[in-house]
Amino acid sequence: GAVVSQHPSRVICKSGTSVKIECRSLDFQATTMFWYRQFPKQSLMLMATSNEGSKATYEQGVEKDKFLINHASLTLSTLTVTSAHPEDSSFYICSAPRTGMNTEAFFGQGTRLTVV
């Protein structure tokens, strides 16, 4: 199957700092990528849709100025958590659909963010 790589897998940062998470589609082009957040023992909640060459679309309640998304190429989307706080600690995971007859979504490995 297709491969989506997410980096870093784990990061610890201090409150007030920013963290950038990368999501790459390694063997296919992705004009759209999705960013999800998953709190412990909870489901995946869609944060935003990343669109190559245009602005991201954010879900209701997600602060666009706090969670900056950039999709500058057909294989890379980045999520930057700005001015991180302990409540931003979570598992962040991206997915990229491989469109066509089979629109299966391929997930990155996820990033465990801990803000101290």
Add this chain to the structure above:
Amino acid sequence: GENVEQHPSTLSVQEGDSAVIKCTYSDSASNYFPWYKQELGKRPQLIIDIRSNVGEKKDQRIAVTLNKTAKHFSLHITETQPEDSAVYFCAASPGGAAGNKLTFGGGTRVLVKP
């Protein structure tokens, strides 16, 4: 927007027994329904999916059924094994131009007891 409800939240079964997880969705425009298995700290892994033009799909010990009229779909795992223990998520997507914008159910923690 779409809302997906999943039940039960936890399920404990004896090895060899069957497990059934049920989901309902609200948006009649949804036409793609994948099921994911997630182990602790790992990415969700697609185990089976179904599209709205079929009512049932089977892959070895796993099967999924879809009732479009009632807007519900179910996952059936037969002859469960300890390695089936994980959290399972159902999801729904309108597919098409939305390119797999998935709305997930709340998850079911499955424990298969040896």
